[in-house]
C-alpha cells in the first residue's frame with residue numbers, strides 16, 4: 488500500500504501518519520527525516536545536502552528524488568509506505584510516478600482558523616522535540632526530559648498564516664495532479680475521529696490489492 492499524505496502544517500497529518508504506520512505496518516517516510524539521516528551518514532550526498540541546508544536554500548528536486556528513491560528501495564518498503572512531506576511539487580510528483588506507483592493520496596483537511604488556533608497553543612521541547620499543547624501541559628515542562636518548553640517561531644500566529652499561504656500555493660496543483668486518487672478527510676474532530684474513515688478506506692484498498 489503506497490500512500491501519500493497531504494495536509495497543512497497543524498492539520499494533524501503527523502498523528503494520522505503514525506496511526507496508519509502502526510496499524511498497517513508500513514514505514515512513515517518524511518523528507519525532513521531523510522535529509523537529516525543523509526547528513527549524518529557523511530557520504531558524498533550527505534555533504535552536498537548539508538551545504539545546501541546550511542545555505543538556507545531548498546534541497547533541489549533532483550537531489551530530493553534521488554534520496555527518496557533510495558529510501559523506497561529499502562526492504563521495509565516492500566509492503567508499502569506513507570510519504571509525508573513529499574512530493575511538494577508537481578515536478579516531484581511526476582518524478583515519483585517513474586519510481587513507484589502510488590495507490591492513494593490522503594488529503595487531511597482543516598479550516599485555517601482552527602489550524603491557527605491549534606498551532607498557537609503548541610509548545611515544543613527544545614531538547615527532545617516532543618510536542619505539547621498549552622492546555623495539556625500548563626506547567627510548560629517536558630514530561631520526557633523535564634526541559635522547559637518553548638513556542639517555536641514557526642508556531643507564532645503571524646508566521647502560521649504565511650506558512651498556510653505557502654502550503655496552499657504548493658499543494659493545490661498537487662491536489663489536481665492526484666485528483667483521481669484522492670481521499671479527503673476532515674481533521675476537525677479528535678485524532679481518532681480523523682483516523683476511522685481513513686482506516687476503513689485503507690482496509691478496503693488493502694483487500695483489493
Ligand SMILES: [Zn+2]
Pocket residue numbers: 612613614615616617629630631632633634
Ligand atoms: Zn523533552
